[in-house]
Amino acid sequence: MRLLFLAVLRRHTGNAVTAERVREHLEAAGHICLLKDTSDLESSSEIAHFIKAEKLEAALALHLYRGGRLLQGHGIPFGIIFGGTDLNEDINQREKNQVMGKVLEEARFAVAFTESMKEMAQMQWPHARDKIYVQSQGIVTVPNAAFNWNTFLHCSGINQSADNLHIFLLVCGLRQVKDPLYLVDAFSEWHQEEPNVYMVIVGPEVDPVFTREVKAKVKRTPGVRLLREMPQEDLHAALKNCFAVLNSSVSEGMSAAILEAMDLEVPVLARNIPGNAAVVKHEVTGLLFSDPQEFVQLAKRLVSDPALEKEIVANGKEYVRMYHSWQVERDTYQNLICTLEGSTEE
Missing domain, CATH: 3.40.50.2000 (Glycogen Phosphorylase B;)
Structure with missing residues (x-):
C-alpha cells in the first residue's frame, strides 16, 4: 500500500524517533510510507490534494488530535497512535476531546503505549474500546563509538x-x-x-x-x-x-x-x-x-x-x-496496517 504517515517531526524529539521507527517497520513489509510533518499539511484541502496527487491508499497518524483530525473525511482508511499529549493534556479541553472522539469513530485502530493509556482512552470514548490496542515502544540503542x-x-x-x-x-x-x-x-x-x-x-x-x-x-x-x-x-x-x-x-x-x-x-x-x-x-x-x-x-x-x-x-x-522488543513492535504494526486494506466507503 501507499501510506501517508502524519506526525509532529521536530528534530531529535521522541515523536520524530518513534515515527521514523514505525515508518521503517511498515516499509520493511513492502509498503511505501510517506512520512510528513503535520505542520506541512495543515488544511483539509492540502491533505485531499496530497492524497490524490500521491495516489495514497491509507494513512496513519501519531497523536490523535494533532495528526488524526487531519485525516477525517478523506475516504481513506487510517489508524492512530496515541501521544502522551492526547491523554494528558488535550483530553481535558472540551473541544479537542470532542474532535478526538470523532476521529476515533472513523479510525480503524488506535495504539496506546501502556495499559493505563488504553484504560483512560476507553473511559473517555467507550465507543472505541474494541479498536484500542496496547503496544509498548520498541527500543534499539546505538551509541556512537567515536563519541568523546x-x-x-x-x-x-x-x-x-x-x-x-x-x-x-x-x-x-x-x-x-x-x-x-x-x-x-x-x-x-x-x-x-x-x-x-x-x-x-x-x-x-x-x-x-x-x-x-x-x-x-x-x-x-x-x-x-x-x-x-x-x-x-x-x-x-x-x-x-x-x-x-x-x-x-x-x-x-x-x-x-x-x-x-x-x-x-x-x-x-x-x-x-x-x-x-x-x-x-x-x-x-x-x-x-x-x-x-x-x-x-x-x-x-x-x-x-x-x-x-x-x-x-x-x-x-x-x-x-x-x-519493549523492537521485533514485537514491528510485528504489531505490520499486522495492524493490514486492517487498512480496502476503502472505508462502500
Missing part, C-alpha cells in the same frame, strides 16, 4: 576530571510540560555541598519564550548545565557515559529516554507520574521521586550504594528486553 565523553563535558562547561564526576542527564524538549527546571534549585544546593555532581539538561528549544526562561535560570545556577539537542547516536553515547538519567515531566506518554537508559544499563530517577510509573517500578527498575527534596535523597543514596545501582541496572535491562 571528555569533549561532551568540556562543551557542558564542566572542567573537572571525568573519573570523579557524577553526571545526571535530563533529556527533554524545552517546554513547560517537561518541567526541566523542577529539580534545578535542589540539585544546585547539593552541588554546592558536593562539587563533583552535575545536572546536564539536553534537548531541543521547542518553546522560544520558555527556552529563554530556562537559559536565564541555568546561567545563574551552579552545578546545572544546558546543551542543545544531539544526534541520536551521540545522545545514546552520552546516556551510556553518565551516572544516571532523569525525568522531571509533569506528564508523559512513554519516555524514550528512560527506556534507552535502561537498555544502556544506566540508572533512572523519574518523577512519580502515571506515565513514568507505568515503566519505572520504584527500587526495582529505577527510582521514583515525588518532590525535589526526595529526588536529592534518592540520588545521594544511589551514589553511595553501588549494590542498589547494580540491581536497578540489571532489572531495567531485563525489563526492556521483556517488554
Whole structure:
C-alpha cells in the first residue's frame, strides 16, 4: 500500500524517533510510507490534494488530535497512535476531546503505549474500546563509538576530571510540560555541598519564550548545565557515559529516554507520574521521586550504594528486553496496517 504517515517531526524529539521507527517497520513489509510533518499539511484541502496527487491508499497518524483530525473525511482508511499529549493534556479541553472522539469513530485502530493509556482512552470514548490496542515502544540503542565523553563535558562547561564526576542527564524538549527546571534549585544546593555532581539538561528549544526562561535560570545556577539537542547516536553515547538519567515531566506518554537508559544499563530517577510509573517500578527498575527534596535523597543514596545501582541496572535491562522488543513492535504494526486494506466507503 501507499501510506501517508502524519506526525509532529521536530528534530531529535521522541515523536520524530518513534515515527521514523514505525515508518521503517511498515516499509520493511513492502509498503511505501510517506512520512510528513503535520505542520506541512495543515488544511483539509492540502491533505485531499496530497492524497490524490500521491495516489495514497491509507494513512496513519501519531497523536490523535494533532495528526488524526487531519485525516477525517478523506475516504481513506487510517489508524492512530496515541501521544502522551492526547491523554494528558488535550483530553481535558472540551473541544479537542470532542474532535478526538470523532476521529476515533472513523479510525480503524488506535495504539496506546501502556495499559493505563488504553484504560483512560476507553473511559473517555467507550465507543472505541474494541479498536484500542496496547503496544509498548520498541527500543534499539546505538551509541556512537567515536563519541568523546571528555569533549561532551568540556562543551557542558564542566572542567573537572571525568573519573570523579557524577553526571545526571535530563533529556527533554524545552517546554513547560517537561518541567526541566523542577529539580534545578535542589540539585544546585547539593552541588554546592558536593562539587563533583552535575545536572546536564539536553534537548531541543521547542518553546522560544520558555527556552529563554530556562537559559536565564541555568546561567545563574551552579552545578546545572544546558546543551542543545544531539544526534541520536551521540545522545545514546552520552546516556551510556553518565551516572544516571532523569525525568522531571509533569506528564508523559512513554519516555524514550528512560527506556534507552535502561537498555544502556544506566540508572533512572523519574518523577512519580502515571506515565513514568507505568515503566519505572520504584527500587526495582529505577527510582521514583515525588518532590525535589526526595529526588536529592534518592540520588545521594544511589551514589553511595553501588549494590542498589547494580540491581536497578540489571532489572531495567531485563525489563526492556521483556517488554519493549523492537521485533514485537514491528510485528504489531505490520499486522495492524493490514486492517487498512480496502476503502472505508462502500
